[in-house]
Amino acid sequence: MTDRRPRAADWLRVEARRIRKPLQASAALTALQTLLLVAQAWLLADILSAALLRRAPLPALWPQWLGLLVLAALRAVLIARGRRLAFDASQRLGSSLRARLLRQAQALGVPGLRAQAGGDWVTRMVDGVEQVLPYFARYLPGAASAALLPPILAVFVFPADWVSGLVLLLTAPLIPLFMVLVGNAAERASQKRYAQLRRLGAAFIDALGGLTTLRQLGAAERVADQLQAEGEDYRRLTLQVLRVAFLSALVLEFFAMVGIAVVAVLIGFRLLWHELAFRDGIFVLLLAPEFYLPMRALGGLRHARMDALAAAGDLLEFAPAPIASCAGVSGERPAGRVAPTLRIENLHYTLPGRGGLLRGLNATIGPGITALVGETGAGKSTLLDLLLGFAAPESGQIRIDGVELARLDPAQWRARIAWVPQRPYVFAGSMRDNLLLAAPDAAPAALAHALTASGLDAVLARLPHGLDTALGEQGLGLSGGELQRLALARALLREQATLWLFDEPTAHLDADSARAIDTMIRAAAATRSVLLVAHRLEAARSADQVLVLRAGSIVEHGVPRALAHSGGAFAALLAAEAS
Template sequence: MATSEELWLKARKKDIRPQLNRAVGLGLFAGWLIIVQAWLLARVVSVVIIDHQHLADVWGYLAAMLPIFALRFALMRAAENVAFEAAAQVRRDLRGRLYEHLQALGPLWLTRQSSGDIANTIVTGIDALEAYYARYLPNMSLTALVPLSILVFVLPQDWVSGLVLLLTAPLIPIFMILIGKGTETLNQQQWQLLSRMSARFLDSLQGLTTLKLFGVSRHEAEVVAALTEEYRIGTMKVLRVAFLSSVALEFMSTISIAMVAVFIGFRLFYGEMQFFNGFFVLLLAPEFYLPLRNMGTFYHARMEAIGAAQNLLKLLDTPIPPHAQTTGGTQKLDAGQEVRIRFDAVTVRHAADLPPALDAVSFAALPRGLTALVGASGAGKSTALHALMALVQPEAGRILVNETPLTTLDATDWLRHVAWVPQRPHVFEGTVRDNIALGQSDPPQDEVERAARAAQAHDFIAALPQGYDTPLGERGLGLSGGQVQRLALARALLKPAKLVLLDEATAQLDAQTQAQVGAAILALAKERCVILAAHRLSTVLQADHVVVLEAGRVIEQGAPADLLRADGAFARLVRAHEPAVQEQA
């Protein structure tokens, strides 16, 4: 009985059925050429050995065999290429589906998952499906079609040998299934263990510095080694079953071929059949069992694919959280239109059993000006910014863009109007210039430098070995946290976005650089709508509007000077965190 994983694998066949049929057709044609090749060889040997004729008399047969060899080789390679292209199409489609599903799940969901496990599923898991579609499925069809074609030619030559072939052929897959019973469970356990090992190993590499500093790197290495040893033992169990299947298949096919040879030998000895007929059948007997013998290898590919499909199905079946679901709006903003933001009693809840991250939040941000969101960690500042980027959806209330509900806007078009600097910016493989110009179509160098200067990044970039052409590794290897943050800020300044969202954009900067970057933010706010979430309040005191959040609720909002005079929550935050700044104000 087919498992749910195998039914899912087979359901993908409909997308590549023409290619699979073409691969099977080419393989079947190559199988027919085996029959022709055996007939020619049997004719040559019979004429020369039995009829005592010269090689010159069979030159035509010998000459015909050469193009048959070449054509068989070409057909087999063509069949493999077609099958592998079909498998590649399935892999591309699945990766596309997984990517879209991960996008739908949202970055907030991804932050709670193991990156090693996800990477193993998307890369190794999908690659493991290649042999299933490229080899197992085509050869399963050929396992039936080629032996049947051979049997059609064997039976007229020798019905006894044909009967032996017909009776022994089903025993091979039966023995293979009996021996391989339980391999599916072993493969699924192996994939689960591989996912754990990949996740642990990647986490160990990413946190290697921390592990060294806390003196637990050796212990972590022992844990990874134990997982690796467990995986090795499991792999050997799977291979033992696979090798046992191969031995059983080889044994059964060898015994069957020997039976055919013995029957033919006795009948030739007693003169009950012609040499040509017996030799022709004997040449075809190994080719009759060859697809059945190969099925052991392909059956192992099936087991591996089923094991990999378990993780793929688990990921694809992960329900999209309600807060991450989008309505798929179609409205678009005009390219030159300014952006006015208004939160109207917005409530966001990340999970049904958790308190709301935002609870009936209402505030407005002008098209040109700086709106600051302040509050303790967990107050809801980042959630408000995520909601503006449509990464989370309100369960109540509305976010209005120019009095148009955000849910009615086309998400892709809306994000073109948004620039974003997160708390922990990501640096991609590429040059410094590539990272600043991310998403822009080859902007002029002077504009890139202008953005870098505004973000106080030009000086350290110019000091790099190749300046703006210096290649950066993953996570900005070689750059400090503050330098990476300034690169991200330059990226946001370069993007011609009407809405700029800054989440702790100056958190990793020293006081002098923070003041310079703060001035750049204030200058930017004169031209665009800027919303800043911050703990440090030096820039906040110069904002046009301040929204104070506590446990997801707005407890105070207004101009900074008015809030300080009111001596409420905002004034207490200022006194607690930056009394020196209050004195300057």
């Protein structure tokens, strides 16, 4: 925590430079409205002096009254404008910060994001950024006001009464001194509170996402009790922070009131002894509370700085080792509508915190069906992520028809890929909307062919509104097998795709449906390169070649029938599945 605070403070300063001009404009408006405040105090002191000492009738003082009203209106406009400038600038900075965090998440790649807890990521992106923004919108303008307003007022107080000016200058440092003394304890409490907020947010979102599983296991009440305990800890830490904030505010108010009281007593005696003009004394008395006001307000805003430091340090540690995307720098276009040949040469991939997932992988994937098999955790899904361009290898190369994947334009490359993941994602919307994500301009004939070939037409026949049936988020309303058919129909709609990447496309289908899908894939493989991740080895038997992946390396490859009788790794997997 000792070197986290300086890093967080430096980061906040760097971010503040991005909105330097609006903050400087806000500070300039603060200085201008302070001058108007001085003029207001002088006019009011003049009115009181004329009314009480010279017995002037109040209607006769209408120029001063008008001046007061005009100055009050101008001050209100300047204060509102200054606050608006700071608020708008902080909101723009918040949008920019979220965009940069999203780009950082993209740089992590899909494997990197899988290593992050989803609830933790959401909490940091939402609550973390929200805790930083008040620092720019309120604390920095408050700090500027505390730095500008007292010196400006002192310039006008000293000519009117140097004794009061000296008192103000001697008592003013007591307020920031106390703020520094209580600052360390308050910041530690705020950091604990924010860490607890992260844990609570992550636990709540994870529990909400797995509510069905929790209910099925009878663990929902137990998790609810854990969430209640986490919430109670957060409440306790919040009250601890508030106690420190209220205590500091009380002491700051005490020092300010003591300073004002001393000035008032001295002015009272000096007026009694005729050592000070009445108008000058009233003028100084009116300015004394305003002298302490910005420092008192800054003390009340210290919680914004503490929260910002806690959140900033957390955001800095969100992705300590970003993983580069494999987006090409030269943006070369891949070859045309020809089934590509992929050569993977000495590929290494390491995920921070989890070690190596691929270690010296070598393989060739050409036209036809290549089945990739192996135990769970061998690196099959990681290889798909690398081929899709969701992450870049640590070392080694992936060549597409002789061209390095890193040199290809990522959008053009992905346009040639049809991907069917093991758990296809479905967005809230109609069945038609979800299908046309793959090809927005698909012709009706192409759509009909995709529906028939994937077997989705039988599913549509049972739906009340066919293609216009509304689907819930994540495919609510469809079974696992029906979701898989939807993903296959998407793949078929990508007619330009010459590389198909399938992650067990028949996992949720019955035997007859699985055979029909296998037949469809076999027909498509006549003009495409198909990489089929097969968790069920029956699907690998009809492939043109099998790659056996173990601990991140290809340990065996060849024709499935020959491998099945060779007594090697593939034969061992078959025997284990049959037992």
